[in-house]
Amino acid sequence: xxxxxxxxxxxxxxxxxxxxxxxxxxxxxxxxxxxxxxxxxxxxxxxxxxxxxxxxxxxxxxxxxxxxxxxxxxxxxxxxxxxxxxxxxxxxxxxxxxxxxxxxxxxxxxxxxxxxxxxxxxxxxxxxxxx
Amino acid sequence: xxxxxxxxxxxxxxxxxxxxxxxxxxxxxxxxxxxxxxxxxxxxxxxxxxxxxxxxxxxxxxxxxxxxxxxxxxxxxxxxxxxxxxxxxxxxxxxxxxxxxxxxxxxxxxxxxxxxxxxxxxxxxxxxxxxxxxxxxxxxxxxxxxxxxxxxxxxxxxxxxxxxxxxxxxxxxxxxxxxxxxxxxxxxxxxxxxxxxxxxxxxxxxxxxxxxxxxxxxxxxxxxxxxxxxxxxxxxxxxxxxxxxxxxxxxxxxxxxxxxxxxxxxxxxxxxxxxxxxxxxxxxxxxxxxxxxxxxxxxxxxxxxxxxxxxxxxxxxxxxxxxxxxxxxxxxxxxxxxxxxxxxxxxxxxxxxxxxxxxxxxxxxxxxxxxxxxxxxxxxxxxxxxxxxxxxxxxxxxxxxxxxxxxxxxxxxxxxxxxxxxxxxxxxxxxxxxxxxxxxxxxxxxxxxxxxxxxxxxxxxxxxxxxxxxxxxxxxxxxxxxxxxxxxx
Numbered sequence: 001x002x003x004x005x006x007x008x009x010x011x012x013x014x015x016x017x018x019x020x021x022x023x024x025x026x027x028x029x030x031x032x033x034x035x036x037x038x039x040x041x042x043x044x045x046x047x048x049x050x051x052x053x054x055x056x057x058x059x060x061x062x063x064x065x066x067x068x069x070x071x072x073x074x075x076x077x078x079x080x081x082x083x084x085x086x087x088x089x090x091x092x093x094x095x096x097x098x099x100x101x102x103x104x105x106x107x108x109x110x111x112x113x114x115x116x117x118x119x120x121x122x123x124x125x126x127x128x129x130x131x
Numbered sequence: 132x133x134x135x136x137x138x139x140x141x142x143x144x145x146x147x148x149x150x151x152x153x154x155x156x157x158x159x160x161x162x163x164x165x166x167x168x169x170x171x172x173x174x175x176x177x178x179x180x181x182x183x184x185x186x187x188x189x190x191x192x193x194x195x196x197x198x199x200x201x202x203x204x205x206x207x208x209x210x211x212x213x214x215x216x217x218x219x220x221x222x223x224x225x226x227x228x229x230x231x232x233x234x235x236x237x238x239x240x241x242x243x244x245x246x247x248x249x250x251x252x253x254x255x256x257x258x259x260x261x262x263x264x265x266x267x268x269x270x271x272x273x274x275x276x277x278x279x280x281x282x283x284x285x286x287x288x289x290x291x292x293x294x295x296x297x298x299x300x301x302x303x304x305x306x307x308x309x310x311x312x313x314x315x316x317x318x319x320x321x322x323x324x325x326x327x328x329x330x331x332x333x334x335x336x337x338x339x340x341x342x343x344x345x346x347x348x349x350x351x352x353x354x355x356x357x358x359x360x361x362x363x364x365x366x367x368x369x370x371x372x373x374x375x376x377x378x379x380x381x382x383x384x385x386x387x388x389x390x391x392x393x394x395x396x397x398x399x400x401x402x403x404x405x406x407x408x409x410x411x412x413x414x415x416x417x418x419x420x421x422x423x424x425x426x427x428x429x430x431x432x433x434x435x436x437x438x439x440x441x442x443x444x445x446x447x448x449x450x451x452x453x454x455x456x457x458x459x460x461x462x463x464x465x466x467x468x469x470x471x472x473x474x475x476x477x478x479x480x481x482x483x484x485x486x487x488x489x490x491x492x493x494x495x496x497x498x499x500x501x502x503x504x505x506x507x508x509x510x511x512x513x514x515x516x517x518x519x520x521x522x523x524x525x526x527x528x529x530x531x532x533x534x535x536x537x538x539x540x541x542x543x544x545x546x547x548x549x550x551x552x553x554x555x556x557x558x559x560x561x562x563x564x565x566x567x568x569x570x571x572x573x574x575x576x577x578x579x580x581x582x583x584x585x586x587x588x589x590x591x592x593x594x595x596x597x598x599x600x601x602x603x604x605x606x607x608x609x610x611x612x613x614x615x616x617x618x619x620x
Contacts, residue, residue, distance in 0.1 A: 036548065041603040064599045065542040090600075130518075 002031040002126065005097055009113055010122035011073045016097065017116060020104070024079055025113070028101040029061065029070065029092060032126055037063040040089040045081035046103050052076060054112070059102055061092065074112040076105035133593050134184050138610050140173045147175035188593045190537045192400070196563045198487075200508045200540035200552025201295070201343055203373045203395045204402060205480075208464065211398040215459035225451040229434055236433035239452070240426040242462045249465070249473065250369075250389050251382020252412030256425040257453045264448055265390030265409020266301040266337075266368065271445045272388055272413060272420040273335045273364045274305055279420075279443060285363065289328060289336040291320050293344050293544050295370060298337040307334055314546060318346040318500045325357055333363035340367065340384065341374050341506035343544045344499065345484070345552070355385025364388065364417075372396045373556070374481060374507035377474035381412075388413045397461035406454040408461065419443040424452050479557035480507040483564060487555050490568045495575070499547045508554035510547050517549045522578035522585050524549045527571070529596065530588035534570035 008016040014033035018026045034040070044060040052058050057069035058078075081103040085091060092100035107113070117125060156163070173181070190197065197204040223232050243255040259265040270288065277285040288302035289310045299309040310328050313321045325336075336358050341347045348354070358365055367381040367389035373396045375381075381389045393408035394401040401407060413421060423444045424435035435452070438444055468476065488509040492498050499510035517523045528538035528551070540552035555564055577585050589595060 039600045041600055064603060066545055089604075 002035055003097070004030070004032075004119045004123050004126070006119045008097065009116035009118060010125075011071075011116060012125065013071050013073075015070060015073055017073055017113065019110070019113060023110065024104045024106050025074060025076070026101050026104050027070070027073060028096055030122075031096045032130075034093050034096045034100070037061065037068065038065045039063055040092050042067075043085040043089045043092065043102070045083070045085065046078045048078050048080055050078045052078060052105065061089070061102075070102060072105075073116065074105070074107045075109070076107040078103055078105045080104045134181065134188060136610055137173065137178070137181055138171045140177050140181060141171035143172055145174045145177065146172055147178055190532070195535055195537050196555075196559060196567060197537040198539045198553045198555050198567065199402070199537060200345070200510075200554040201370060201543070202402060202540065203371075203392075203507075203554060203556060204537075205373070205556035206558035207398045207400050207460070208467070210467070211460040211463040214463045215456050220455065220459055223455075225455075229432075233433055235455075236426050236435075238462050239458060240428055240433055242458060242465070243426060245462075245465045246391060246410060246412060249376065249380075250367075250372075250391065250412045251380030252389060253415045254418045254421055254425075255410055255412045256421040256423070257408065257410045257458050258422050258424065258448050259390065259409035259411060260449050260454055261407035262370070262390065262392045262395075262409040263297055263301070265392070265411050266297055266366075267304060268409070268411045268422050268445060268448060269366050269388045269390050270301050270305040270307065270335070270337070272411070272417050272422075273366065274307070275420040275443065275445050276364065276417055277334055282362070284332055285334040287328075287332045288334055288366075289325065289358075289363075291338065291342070293318075293339075293342050293546055294337060295339060295343060295368060298339075298368060302337065314342075314344070318342070318344045318503055319348055319350055320354060322350055322353060322357070325354060329357050329361035329363065331362065333358065333361045335364040335366055335387075337366045337368060338386075339371050340381075341371050341508075343371075343552070344546070345505050345508040345510060345554075346500060346503050347374075347506050351384045359385065370395065371507065374477055376477040376480075377470065378477050382414065386414075388417055393461040394457055398464035399457045399460050406457055408454055408457040410453070410458075420445055422446060422448050426452075476557050477507070480555075481505070483555040483557060483559055484508055484553070486561070487553065487564050487567065490564065491553075491571060494568055494572045496571065499550065507556075508552060510544070511551045511553060512547050513549040513551065516575060516578055520578040520582045522574075522582050524551055526578075526586050526588065527551065527574055530574045530577070530585050531570060532589040533591045534566075534573070536567055536570060 008018050010016055010030065014030045016028050016030050020026060040061055040063050042062040046058040052072040053075050054072060056072045058072045059070040061068055061070060082101050192204055192206055220235060223235055229236060239257060243257060246255045259268050286307050287310050288307040289312055290298045290302065291312045291314055293314045302309045312324050315321050338348065340351055355365055364387040365385055367386040369389050369391040372391055389412045390409045393399060393410055419441060420443055423438055423441055426433055427436045484505045484507050488498055488505045491511055492501065497512050497515060499512050513524045513527060524541045528541045531538050542550065543552055574585060
């Protein structure tokens with residue numbers, strides 16, 4: 001069973017979100033997602049300053065198996081992307097919730113986070129899909 | 132043992148060919164090369180042995196069962212190649228006057244007509260050089276059609292999530308927006324979602340039928356009705372044409388445009404990036420937009436159709452008309468098979484796939500859509516084995532090499548986890564299919580008794596597990612001599 005930290009919120013597309021102290025939201029892909037994708041070879045990041053709507057394809061992660069889009073889970077403006085993934089995409093594999101974060105954004109409306117799954121519901125969702 | 136590169140055999144003292152140093156090309160002195168050509172220098176025998184050994188280390192349809200799903204790696208009869216290589220074809224210059232090439236033009240005209248009949252289309256152009264270019268031509272024609280009617284708001288192409296990755300790529304390249312439609316659990320398209328998204332922005336839909344799940348889309352007539360009622364057109368991706376050859380026609384299903392991979396279904400060896408052919412067929416209303424040139428017959432004389440005659444054509448896709456060798460092989464193959472022969476192709480392609488699917492299921496493997504009959508290919512999911520043993524679809528693919536089988540397609544389609552997409556093709560005997568089932572069962576047993584060994588496979592090949600992450604991130608494709616550090620490729 002893959003790791004699902006309590007500190008994050010989750011989407012059905014296997015992305016995680018974490019509300020930071022400064023009000024920004026960090027986004028990455030879950031342990032389950034990185035495991036399903038296999039070793040990553042390339043990450044295409046969004047640009048800081050980009051305005052994103054819910055469901056916008058905003059990053060691309062490519063593994064030896066497949067290339068997949070990351071969909072923006074909440075509307076907002078990108079404040080930072082994890083530049084170290086350009087050289088070391090494998091950080092997403094080794095530390096999906098830590099050094100492997102993908103981008104940060106300032107949400108238009110922090111209430112949008114209420115729509116996300118908490119660790120417990122995501123865990124149940126995973127149990128269903130992994131079944 | 133790995134075979135050294137031809138450069139590593141090189142030695143100044145050995146030569147297989149001596150150039151005539153007195154022959155001076157008629158070129159200006161400043162463009163003539165003065166330094167040495169950096170070519171390997173080896174004897175004829177060394178060259179022969181090198182390339183023979185390389186060919187022996189390769190998997191090929193001539194030596195192994197090659198069930199690479201969605202690729203139709205079937206046997207290509209030698210006679211097709213032999214006739215395509217007749218000196219009268221090889222020696223024809225593409226710029227020669229049509230009066231000097233009436234025989235070639237006639238063959239191409241007849242090939243166009245045979246493909247029309249085989250797909251239920253009104254006209255065919257053979258000019259696209261490969262499948263991707265055929266797709267591009269198809270969607271470009273759909274756009275041109277809408278634009279000619281002043282219907283310019285139609286910029287959405289609907290693509291099911293089971294589609295080949297090339298479909299959304301093609302739509303994007305043609306300046307369209309891709310609208311993805313999910314697949315239902317039974318493997319058919321989610322028709323309610325289709326109804327919801329089809330509308331005044333719909334340019335068309337791209338479908339492969341049977342789909343990449345190896346299933347025939349049962350609602351195809353309803354899908355066609357929905358798209359046509361919305362004002363859109365239907366594009367048929369011919370990648371899986373081998374499954375329906377002689378049985379049903381894309382034209383009868385309601386498709387308006389189709390591309391055919393002649394290199395896949397009609398007898399050209401492929402998979403090595405060699406020349407292909409993505410011939411396109413269209414119904415009456417798309418005829419004015421066909422890419423030129425194609426062959427027309429006027430008063431018993433064959434000529435090339437031009438932009439002047441077809442001003443609405445999407446234009447030219449290459450300097451001449453497609454890859455002549457591939458087109459000629461397709462012509463010979465179709466003439467040889469005839470109408471009934473083509474039916475036997477799909478009969479046996481589908482029979483072999485279903486036989487193999489049932490045998491694997493009886494051997495205990497999980498099939499992705501057990502309640503459905505397979506078309507020409509089917510999916511095995513190794514999810515449970517992977518969860519229980521850690522041995523993945525990729526490990527199975529590598530282990531199959533040790534048993535003398537080329538691996539099936541792995542991890543595609545993306546909808547099914549830990550999947551193998553298996554396409555046996557019509558050319559295989561029951562014996563080779565049974566051998567494949569036995570190998571799969573042995574690997575499965577080994578996964579439970581000795582998973583570490585399976586994860587090290589292949590054990591008997593010239594190279595073991597390749598570092599595909601390293602290869603993807605830092606591809607090293609050019610030979611560099613150790614002493615000079617100089618690039619010589």
